[in-house]
Amino acid sequence: MITDENEFLPEVVYEEIENKDNTESMEIRGDSKCPCCGYLTIPNKGDAIGYICPVCMWEIDLFIENDEEPSDLNHGLSLKEATKNYQKFGAVLQRLKQYCREPKEYE
Numbered sequence: 001m002i003t004d005e006n007e008f009l010p011e012v013v014y015e016e017i018e019n020k021d022n023t024e025s026m027e028i029r030g031d032s033k034c035p036c037c038g039y040l041t042i043p044n045k046g047d048a049i050g051y052i053c054p055v056c057m058w059e060i061d062l063f064i065e066n067d068e069e070p071s072d073l074n075h076g077l078s079l080k081e082a083t084k085n086y087q088k089f090g091a092v093l094q095r096l097k098q099y100c101r102e103p104k105e106y107e
């Protein structure tokens with residue numbers, strides 16, 4: 001029936017607009033703890049090399065074998081140093097703090 005289709009169309013348009021505004025759904029939701037800040041920000045079960053934690057700016061480096069080994073992906077910082085910096089500045093490096101976001105409730 002034509003009248004039913006006409007009633008359906010405006011609803012579809014409305015949903016598209018709603019999704020565009022919903023930036024939350026565009027973000028990658030993590031399922032693993034960031035080794036630096038400890039929030040659940042890392043996707044793909046932590047197997048996400050090069051992924052940068054949005055909370056502390058630690059870049060996932062799967063090549064370091066322990067938390068004292070300098071990470072090439074993180075300006076030569078070791079995970080231990082980065083964690084210390086995060087506790088002090090709220091980011092792996094003080095100058096990166098401006099790019100960090102607050103952790104979400106579910107993280």
Ligand SMILES: [Zn+2]
Binds near residue numbers: 037054055
């Ligand atoms: Zn982090």
